[in-house]
Amino acid sequence: MDHHSALQIDTFLPYMRDVSRCEESLRELNLMWRMIEASAKMNCPLEAKAILPTMAATRAGFNRLEQELVSSLVREKVSNVLEEIGTKAQYVIDIVVRNLYERTADVGFLATDRELCTFVAGLHDDRDMIRARLRAYRNKYTVYDEIILLDDAGNVLVQIDEATPLEGSADPLLRQTLASETYVETFRKTDLRPGKDEALIYSRRMHHPETGAVVGVLCLCFHFEEEMASIFRSHRDPAERSNMLLLDGGNRVIASADPRWIPVGAIVPVNCDADPRLVVYGGREYLARTFPADGYQGYMGPPGWQGQVMIPVELGFTGMATNALTSLDKNVADGLLSHAESFCPPLFEIMSAAETIRRVVWNGQVMTAGQNGELLKLKTILEQISETGARSNELFSQSIRDLYETVLSSSLRDSEFVSHLMVDLLDRNLYERSDDCRWWALTPELQVALAAPVKSAETVARLTEILDYINSLYTVYTRIFVYDASGTIISSSDFKQDGLTVIGTLIDDATFERVCSLSSDQHYYVTPFENSALYGDRPTYVYHAAIRHPEHPSQVVGGIGIVFDSEPEFSAMLQGALGEKEDVSALFVDRSGRIISSTDETRPVGSLLDIDPELLKMENGGSASRIVIHDGHYAILGCTMSHGYREFKTSDGYREDVLAVVYNSFGEERQQVNTGNSAATALEIDPTAPAGREFATFFIDGSLFALAAEYAQEALPASAISPMSMGNRAERVGILALRQDNEAKHFVWVFDLGHLMRGIKSEIDSSSQVIIVKRGNQSIGLLVSELHGVPEFQPSQITPTPLAAPSTGMLVTEVIKANRGNLLIQSINVDHLFAVLNNEEIPIDPEMKIAA
Numbered sequence: 001m002d003h004h005s006a007l008q009i010d011t012f013l014p015y016m017r018d019v020s021r022c023e024e025s026l027r028e029l030n031l032m033w034r035m036i037e038a039s040a041k042m043n044c045p046l047e048a049k050a051i052l053p054t055m056a057a058t059r060a061g062f063n064r065l066e067q068e069l070v071s072s073l074v075r076e077k078v079s080n081v082l083e084e085i086g087t088k089a090q091y092v093i094d095i096v097v098r099n100l101y102e103r104t105a106d107v108g109f110l111a112t113d114r115e116l117c118t119f120v121a122g123l124h125d126d127r128d129m130i131r132a133r134l135r136a137y138r139n140k141y142t143v144y145d146e147i148i149l150l151d152d153a154g155n156v157l158v159q160i161d162e163a164t165p166l167e168g169s170a171d172p173l174l175r176q177t178l179a180s181e182t183y184v185e186t187f188r189k190t191d192l193r194p195g196k197d198e199a200l201i202y203s204r205r206m207h208h209p210e211t212g213a214v215v216g217v218l219c220l221c222f223h224f225e226e227e228m229a230s231i232f233r234s235h236r237d238p239a240e241r242s243n244m245l246l247l248d249g250g251n252r253v254i255a256s257a258d259p260r261w262i263p264v265g266a267i268v269p270v271n272c273d274a275d276p277r278l279v280v281y282g283g284r285e286y287l288a289r290t291f292p293a294d295g296y297q298g299y300m301g302p303p304g305w306q307g308q309v310m311i312p313v314e315l316g317f318t319g320m321a322t323n324a325l326t327s328l329d330k331n332v333a334d335g336l337l338s339h340a341e342s343f344c345p346p347l348f349e350i351m352s353a354a355e356t357i358r359r360v361v362w363n364g365q366v367m368t369a370g371q372n373g374e375l376l377k378l379k380t381i382l383e384q385i386s387e388t389g390a391r392s393n394e395l396f397s398q399s400i401r402d403l404y405e406t407v408l409s410s411s412l413r414d415s416e417f418v419s420h421l422m423v424d425l426l427d428r429n430l431y432e433r434s435d436d437c438r439w440w441a442l443t444p445e446l447q448v449a450l451a452a453p454v455k456s457a458e459t460v461a462r463l464t465e466i467l468d469y470i471n472s473l474y475t476v477y478t479r480i481f482v483y484d485a486s487g488t489i490i491s492s493s494d495f496k497q498d499g500l501t502v503i504g505t506l507i508d509d510a511t512f513e514r515v516c517s518l519s520s521d522q523h524y525y526v527t528p529f530e531n532s533a534l535y536g537d538r539p540t541y542v543y544h545a546a547i548r549h550p551e552h553p554s555q556v557v558g559g560i561g562i563v564f565d566s567e568p569e570f571s572a573m574l575q576g577a578l579g580e581k582e583d584v585s586a587l588f589v590d591r592s593g594r595i596i597s598s599t600d601e602t603r604p605v606g607s608l609l610d611i612d613p614e615l616l617k618m619e620n621g622g623s624a625s626r627i628v629i630h631d632g633h634y635a636i637l638g639c640t641m642s643h644g645y646r647e648f649k650t651s652d653g654y655r656e657d658v659l660a661v662v663y664n665s666f667g668e669e670r671q672q673v674n675t676g677n678s679a680a681t682a683l684e685i686d687p688t689a690p691a692g693r694e695f696a697t698f699f700i701d702g703s704l705f706a707l708a709a710e711y712a713q714e715a716l717p718a719s720a721i722s723p724m725s726m727g728n729r730a731e732r733v734g735i736l737a738l739r740q741d742n743e744a745k746h747f748v749w750v751f752d753l754g755h756l757m758r759g760i761k762s763e764i765d766s767s768s769q770v771i772i773v774k775r776g777n778q779s780i781g782l783l784v785s786e787l788h789g790v791p792e793f794q795p796s797q798i799t800p801t802p803l804a805a806p807s808t809g810m811l812v813t814e815v816i817k818a819n820r821g822n823l824l825i826q827s828i829n830v831d832h833l834f835a836v837l838n839n840e841e842i843p844i845d846p847e848m849k850i851a852a
Contacts, residue, residue: 008276012313015318016074019403023070033055036055036388037056039384043380044381081317085289085310086289088242090291091235092291096307097300100200109469109470109474111218116149119158121209133442134149134160141435145161146221147220147221149219152178153168154171178205182204183202186200187201187248198254200302203219228246232244234424237311241316244257251268278313279310288311290307291307292305294576323405324408325337325405332627355767359717360385361386362696364378365789366712368382408627411636412625413625415625416640418662419640420623422662423658423660426570426642428645433541437560438523441521445462447550448550451550463482468495477563478535478564480492480562481493481502481534481561483561484557488505489504500536511542523546527544538567540563541656567597573597574587574588584665585665586660586662587600587609587660589616591659593613594608611661615659620657632669633669636662638662639661642656681704693792694708694709695816695825696712696771697790699785700754700762700784718768718783721783731752732749732751733764735750736770750781750783751780753783754785769783775831775834778834798817811829812829813827813829
């Protein structure tokens, strides 16, 4: 570990109480292990010879754990925080860029509006009519707080914000815009918005409708402060432990969720590489994540803009724990914990170390079973090991659960936030679609053409030209079409060139009736999400608005429809929200559970998602997260019900609720999880009882079993099994190498005892062990789930089972009643076990000394 890393670990550790407790537990165990090893060497060196190497290896392992584990756990927790704030930082910039991308299309289209161009060219001077037209635009695209038309000398011709009247402007952006063939994006102080420190303006030059000469400039002023406040209000940490920021290319704050904490204009340190390090601002240490724009549809946003989230280090690791594990069904909780290796490798090493301790004690107890004299000293040593191991294991178990709670609670919050982001992206995107169809329905050329009793070929060609131009700017549509007063489509763009023929087809009666009944140009209609012939018989939304007579607004002369390209657009929203997250799937579903979009190929659009019906009934804007079983895996489920954006789905009369769902998988479900640490299986020992029969006890799939201790030789980790394919016995899982003093290595077959007993194949995990059983000159290995102990039982506690004979194939011939009869242990008859195995035609290899 380098000096820099050590310094960071020391900096973070005081803020992580659970890791500090784990560190203390490791040190205590290491010290006790050294004392026990020294005691064994002094008091019974010969008797302890067989287990001293394992003790030394285990102590060395704990030494390494003490050096590496704490730093690994600190990094794990820091990583959780960085990932959580990173998701939010990326969201800040991504949602801004997606929003501003729409603005670049808006200014390009509005700057070609014939009515506006005619006015700016001086062909008429009806300022009130033009102001009314701009306000109609603003009423649909409510993200703008000012729209200004200027001539080519910078004189203001008309504006909609009468609170800040302007005569003209000398801002350089005008000269730049007049010289540009595309839009100009400006963010700074400007005389066009005198009441603001900074303004975000999209400008584009305008042309004479007849000569094409440049005659003026259109400025769309984005309501930047309101938009950022909305983002922060919706998505900032509710506890306000962190601050969300938008930065410019110089790392200057241009928007702050809490400007009293970090003000606009401040220069802040950034962390673009997700380094697990602290940054300092204002004399306070922070964890921070910074994200530049990924871009959207080729648009990268204003140059250098970045999203950032900062959280003070003293708050970063507080409020993270939940009761996620304790609230779960015990089998689910144990199953989750069993995935420690993939979940958090350092925790897996702790659990493996605990298993090593148990195996050392168990092997020592087996070795000393039925012995006395000097071996009794070893028994005392083993008791010390067992007590220390149990105490440390209890501390480890709590540390493990604490750390799992941290990881799970972080994942629960993150999944819920991602689902919130997904549904927000959807609502914001579809808000723009509702704006587009209503505004384009006000295009004078469309109104005049549809009001005419006869549509000439030249008229239809001009309509197609207009629609093609619009579609080239607004690429989220596969086609934009207009239909006449009979509902017949007379013109359409074909942006995606999908080969569909729609000219001459009729709008369905239900849709046409709804469009004709729209009461004003502020209203629109959206078809349900279902298969549409306009989208190749695939499901999508089609937005409609009525086109009205240019002189009689109450008369509907036709309509405009825009076909949303739902497949790639929804997919891009889901993928954008997930980023580079692995083992995560995301879906949009409606309130019936029908899938609208999915990243999961096994759950196609149109199918039903198996999800708790209560989640489908959540109120708008409601979010939830929980741990579930999904496709046979433990998974974090996060979901949020749509809540609209601005007036869209909130006050405009349109309702189409969508639930965003995220699944984050953690590992395969395990039906039976080992329970060797359960208090329910701890044996009550009566120190006054006379000597009894000794049994080696162990678990199979959570149930306690035993066999006479004199047959048990030792236990070895199941990871040492070498799989073998020869033979056809399903319960034979492989071979295991044994090494004895002054003897060559030899092998034993390993049999799955759980499979022999119940016919169900056992899962092998970090707790699985192989017990070497010897009868006469034959030895085998038995795969078991977990070791338990080597206790003594009185004859009165042992009851024979009826019908137990080798011919019946029954392996359990006795039941032991422990803990005053509250705990039953099934005792396996070794003679019956070998008889069952010998009845099978198993190839005999003298070198392997296997059961025949």
